[in-house]
Amino acid sequence: MALPNTSNSEEILLRWDAVEFVKHPKGTWWFILAGITVFSLVMYAFWTNSWTMAIAFIILAGVYTITHHKEPGIIDVKVTRLGIQAGKKKIPYNQIKAFWIVYNPPSVKVLKLLTTDKFMGEVSIQLDGQDPGSLREYLLRQIPEFEGKGESFADLVIRLFKL
Structure with a gap:
């Protein structure tokens, strides 16, 4: 595939296809437990007269x-040299405060960007087949790394409970 003619500043240095989000496989037992949990929470809400809850x-x-x-799309x-583009979303480096890579294959391979927006x-971008070492090496020259930061508690809960 030929790349479009771009200026030197728009030269594509790294490129890969990534899924929009990770869809966790769920079995019958997951749905049974989820149904029981929701039913229990709704019953508790009625019992405490919390109709809104x-x-x-x-x-x-x-x-x-x-x-x-919904199936995850491929982006x-x-x-x-100007920034990172994920699908239609362009993020210039001056709008990125820091980055970190959460890499724990095979379950977690994500580039995280903390933006000023x-x-x-x-922003989370799945790495899929991208080499995290070469990506980190280049990004270190552009933006600061958030050293020691890993997977957030929310991401961990989503992954463990397959949400």
């Missing part, structure tokens, strides 16, 4: 059920 749990369960069927990730916040 009951409605919130029902809505959350419904939204999760709908989004569970094209490019590292250039209040709405974007922390």
